[in-house]
Structure formats: structure tokens, C-alpha cells
Amino acid sequence: MSTGAIFRPFRHSEAERSDRSAGDRLRHRQKIRESIRDNIADIIAEESIIGKRGDRVVKVPIRGVREYRFIYGQNAPGVAQGDGNVQEGQVVGQGSQQQKGAGDQAGDQPGQDVYETDVTLEELVEIMFEDLELPDLERRALKQIPAERASKRRGYRPVGIRVRLDKRRTARERLRRKFATRGHTAAIEAPAEGEEDRYPFHPDDLTYRHVVTDFKNESNAVVICIMDTSGSMDTMKKYLARSYFFLLYQFIATKYRSVELVFIAHHTDAREVTEEEFFHKAESGGTFISSGYQKALEIIDERYHPSLWNVYAFHCSDGDNFDSDNPAALRTAKQLADVANLFGYGEIKPLGSRYYESSMLNLFRRLDAENFQTVVIEKKEDIWPAFRAFLAKDRAGVATAERPAEA
Amino acid sequence: MPDYTLADLEDWGKRILDKALELGLDPYPQEFEICDHNDMLGYMAYAGMPSHYPHWSYGKGFEKLKTLYDHGVSGLPYEMVINSSPALAYLMRDNTLCLQILTIAHVYGHNDFFKNNFNFKTTRAESTIATFKAHAQRVRSYVEDPSIGAERVEFVLDAAHALSMQMRRNRALRHLSDADERQRLWAEAQPRPDPFHKIHRSPDFSPPDLQRVPASPEEDLLIFVRDHNPYLAEWERDVLTIVHEEACYFLPQIETKIMNEGWASYWHREILNSLELPPELHLEFLVRHNQVVRPHPGGLNPYHIGLRLFDEIQRRHDDPTPEEREAGIPFPSAASGREAIFAVREVDRDVSFLRRFLTEPIMRELDLFEYEKKEEELVVSKVSSREQWREVKETLLRVVGMGGTPIIRITDADFGGRRTLYLVHEHDGRDLQLEYAERTLSHLHRLWGREVLLESLLGGKKQLMVFGENGFSTRPA
16 A cells, blocks of 8 residues: 655664764853853852862853843743643742743743853863963072973884884884895795795894983972951951962962962961961951061971972951051061062952051052062952952063062 | 564554555655664754754754753653655654554654645755755855854854744745835825715825835845845855745744644554554553643643644534534534544644634633743733633733744834844734843844844833944833
8 A cells, every 4th residue: 555664773883873963062062161261250259169179060150152032021921731720829930940831942031041061170270261361470490390200202222121112113124124135035044945935023123212201390389378367357358368369279280280388377476277277267356467477488488498489478468457567567578579479468358348447558559579469359259350460460570571689 | 672673663664654544644755763862862953954054052952952861851752753755753762662653653643744734835845854964065165165164154153043033934925026015015005996086085195115125024034134235245145044944944843833743642642543552552552642642730731732622623523512513613614523633734833723723611621821920930820711711812822833932023224324224023012031132133233234223112111222333222212
């Protein structure tokens, strides 16, 4: 009655089935990455990200990969089926869900396209810094120490260990020898009857790769986080400071193989503390900023001598210092700027408190050092711009090339 | 491992086709391809097409489908069938024999619908696959052309995708050429012949503006931009054409979702019931069938609604209640209920199908309700009661098919003598989503190259959205 349909069997071979969406998926991933980069300031200001380990997966809300069309917004009722007993005024869902009307096209409702993607923190940091266009941080020539041992090829040798035998070159040597002796071998050693026409390798043919150990001069870095933990530093201020230190550490860590962290907490006197204590332990009392700087100088002198270490110091405070300490603060800050690659002061002024609280910014204006930078952080959205400004100082320093002589 | 062989499927396929033809279906030749879930995800991302031009949105679609599938949020369809001749359908390898049989029968239902429903007459099924392939090759050739490149092609595709659904909905109506349209306007403006012109005052004659471009408001945005922006390159025009043609191809499927699924469900049920399946297969069939056509509270299941309406049309014809006989049966000329639904599948689309056959009792049975968004919550605003069912139905008719896409027309391509594009949104009570309108206008602005204006109502006030060189702004119109 009819010619039946054609049935095509499943193609088991991978080769016959191409991953056709690979290119489009890749492009989509790129667009997500662009979107993350565009919103990086918002993303890194999220509490959930600050302080996580590098391999931790964080969820990042994605915008900007929506497909826009003309769609309805307000006053757009829908129709749906009930369970047989729907009453007027009953709540049947959340507005953020996609509208369940009969419009069945994909991606035409707002909200539907806002989704989260998983990114490891390392990846995020990479995205964060890839468009900063920063040159490598300047490293002090004298402070380099042999840090990395890598193997490097250095030509070929006739002797060596078995694993480094270069088969291709060895075979070539043999062929070369064979051609060179053409016409002579037959006379010298004609193959016996029934024996194959062999031309075996000779020890002279063997060629080995020559490998030397390569010492790379790498530098180490230390990030010194100094924070005012006096009574006036509340949780919000500490959080802002923490975010800033986190960024700084992440950035330095992308530039150096080994980065050490030192935490110094100070009020009227300073001490080195653990990370936990640094951020969570509340202290009280007044503030001598110079005490923190003095402590930092001591630690640098003891453990991180500038001839071996690149020193990055950053200090966060709300700017509330005892007036009597100001001259000492300025003097120690100057000393710290001399030994550090980069020294920054961040004044944490949550919104509104800027104008009636005292500030160290005026004082530090008098500090004349190219690698010193002050930033003001009022809210979490400021963190990223402030951070960029801080690093821009380093860039400017590189541009002007010459730095004051080493201390 | 599957519990069937290819020979089993061929055998059942033949029996199903014979039965389908016997019952009166008229499908295109059919081809089936067995695939696994990865292939299926791939086909779904590209609308089932074996060949399709590249664009990141399909990669996004794939990722989304795969995520939902991997996390078990949504399963995969049992089948997928595309409107082409021969019709191409994909069967999931891991389905049981019973599911495959059900699916094959279901596919023939869709196939018959593609071939016979009037909406699909314009889709040129015999060349679908070749057309999509040619589109893909052309787009790829532009991507590979060193003087064009992937970035610029993507730029135009992004913009074209944003506007592709702004199109005339009824493709069966012929689109008059500019000259014909002017002729028509002129003829229409002429005074009617009046036998009593001697005693009547002659009516005022106001000549139509025949200089205006477009002559009449134009709904095919992409095509209009293609034909009226002289600064577009040839390849850009071609990309716009390609995207428009694809939208035209998919339009009938959007417009007939409920009918199409209802029709296919009707026929898989009829065919499987008449196949005399072995008891264990039959039992599984009943379970699967009920899963497919069960109502989805909080949503609209097109399988359920479509099937219910086709059954109802047939019943009203074959076995009407006295009141229904009084009111008239749907197709008086049809000899039987079966014949009536065949007629319906030919001449209706979802909007007309629901308007004509969704009756008050059925609405109550389906428990259809209207909901509105109130402060992040969806709240039931109207139910299918005696007083409100008409309003619920009206709302349904507005959102079904292309109803989710606003109607926007170009009324003037040279507004103010500055080649500004003037568009008017036909407001039907629903406001445009402003952020989306802004971004979409920015796409249109890129394609048009000059300022674009969109007139609409926002919050009951007439507003003009402007996208020009200085970006987006709104002002009262």
C-alpha cells in the first residue's frame, strides 16, 4: 500500500557525528567573559567572593548575554490552567519566573536570561586583571634570587642517558652514514646467503638531546597589610579594608611565584596578628598610626630585607589619628615608602562620615614619594576604582623610570 | 540497550503508516534518524536543522538545554520533527519500543499537519533542508571573507535576530508592491459612486499622501530596512534576508503550537488504539499517553488543550446535546465528526481555533484562569466563571501564538525630512518592556544608520522613544 519511511540507524562512530555547536558555545563563553569583565566592579564587591580560596567556585550573576527583542512588560496578563479549583486572588507563582503564557518562544521574557555561571576564583582574578593593562610590576634588580629550576634544551650530544635519545636524529645519522658508505659496504661485508640486507645502527649514530638546568631569577614578594583596629573601625570599615587587601593580595599573587602575607593590627601600639585576628578581633582605644608603620619597618628589617624581597605595604585606617602622633607617622611613612616597592594608604570613610571626621589625607599630601599613593574608599563600589588608581601609581613610576636610590 | 532493533522499527513504521493512510492522513514522505541525547540537544539548539548558520545564541541555547537536562530539571522530548519534504524526525535511541511506536505515530500527525494546514503553505517544505544549508553556507562565506569577518557578521546577525519577529503575521496574504499599494490607496480615496450625486453635496476629496514611504504602515521591519537603507552592503542585505526567511519559516509553527500538538496527540492515540498492541505495550502506551496529555497546572499544556478541543469538535458533531444542536454544529457540511476535524486542521491557526472552539464548559473543565503580576507575585485575576470566562478567553487569544510579540509598524521612513525612521506600536493594553525596547531600538538604529523613533503608550501616556546618535531617551509625544 505504501512505501515505508526511511529509518537511519544510530551512528556509533564519533567521527560521523560532529560537535556542531562547539564554535557557537565557545563564542557564547567569550561573551559571558566579556560580561563578567564589564561588571567586575559589582562582582568583586559581593561579600561572598572576598576571602575565598583560589580554587573555590563562585557564582557570578551574568548580564549582557540576553537576546533583546520587543516584548511586553507592564499590564501583560497571562492565562494558565488551574488544578480545578483556582480562586480569584490566589498566588500562583513568582513574578520573576518566566511568564507561562502560550508564547512559546525561547528567551523572550525578561528575567529568564539572568542566570548565574560558575567561575573559579582564579579565573575571575584572571579576568579581573587581564584588562588592567598593567605592565609587570617593577622588580628590584638586586633582589632577585634563584627561585625556579627548569630544564631547558641546549642542542644535541653524542652521549647521554637513554630517555633523551633523539630517535629521529639517530635514524638520520644512520641514513647519512649509509649513503656515505654506498658502494663500499658491499665489498667489505657482503651479506651471507639468506641473510637480510641489514644495516644496523652504530654507536656513533646515537644522538641525545642535551638538557641543561635553567635557573630563573625570580623574586619573592611580601604583602604587608596594616590596619587600624582602634575602636572607631567598625565592621563595615573592616569589611571594606578586607576587600581591598584581598584584591591586593590576589593581584600580587598573579605576579610573583611566592607571596607572603603579614598582618599588622594597631591602635596605640602595633603587633603582628593572624588573618583571623586581623579582621575579626575588635579592639578599642586611640590610634597611633606611626606604631603600625614602625612595626612594619621592624618586620621588614627582620624577615623581609628589601635586598631579597619585593615589599608591598598597604595601610587602611579611618584617618582618626592622635594629633601628637602625626609628625612620627609622616616620618615612618617616608621610611616605609623608601623600602617598599609600593606603599599605599587607604582611608575608609563610609558614606557621609567624610566631612566631619578627621583625615590623614592632608598630612600625607606632604609625603613626597613616587611610590606612595592614597585612596579614599566610601562604599564597596569604590574598591575597584581605588584599586586601579593605586596600581596606576606603580605604572606611572615605571614610566618615569628612575627611582630614588635604594635605602 | 534498547529493547528493539532497527528492523522492529521499520516493521512498526510500516504498520503505522498503513494505518495512518487508512485513517485518512496525508503526510509527506517520512525519514527517521536514531540519535542519542547529545545529538538531540544539538538538533534542538538549531531548531532541528541538519545544517544551520552559526551564531552564539545557538551555543547559549545548547548550554541552557544541556544544563537543564544534566540537572534533571527537564527531560528531552521523545522526538523532534521538522517541517520539510521528506519530513525529518529524530528518535531518541534510549526510548523503549513502546515509546518509539507512540513517537512514530505522533510524528505522522505532525507531518500531516505540516503538509495540510494552510499556514504552512508558504514554507516551501520541499526545499527546507537545502534552503537552510544554503543560508549556512552564505553566512559562513561572509564570516570567512577577509573583508567582512566574524565580528561584523555577528553584529548584523545580533541586530537582525532582535527584529526578526517583527513581521507580517499572515504570510498567505499577498504583500502589494509599492506601486500597487499606491494604486490601491488612490482608488480607496476616490469618492464612492453615488446614484444621487445630483441632490447630495459632493463629499470633500482629500488625496492620499502618495509620496510617503512606506505607502502603508509596514510590519516587515528587516525587509523594509533592507530595501530602504541605501548604505547597507550587499552581504548585509543578504544576512537580513536570511534571518527574515528563517523567521517566516518558523512563524507557522509558533502560530499553531496548540493545534499541531493536539492533532499529533489525537492521531497517535487513534493509531495506537487501532494497532492491536500486545497487552504489555498497550499498558505502557496508556501510561505514556497520559503523561503527555495531562494538564499542567500553572501553565498551558498544548498537547492537553489541543487534544481536548479536537475531541470536543468531533463529539459536538457526532453526538451533540440538544442545546448544541440548537446552536448549530461546527461544520454542518462535514459528513462526520472526523471529517470536521480534518477541515479544522486545514483552515485554522491557534487564535482562530481557540476562538471558534473553546467553549465556556471546556474553559471551566480546563480551569483556565487569568493572572497578573502584582509586586513580584503572580496573582489570579479572573477565573472561568459565568461572568468572566469571556474576558479570560480574550486574554488567552491575545497571548497565544505570536500574541507575545508586540505589533510594531513603520509609518514613515523620512520623518521630518531627516531620514528618521518612525515606528508605531499598536498598543492593546500591554505596555512594552522599556529596557528591552531600548536595546532592540539600538539594534534597529545600527541597521538603519539614522535616528529611530518609536511611538507607544507607557502607563497610559503617549510616549516617544528615541534612539539616535546620543543614545536612548523618551519624551511625551
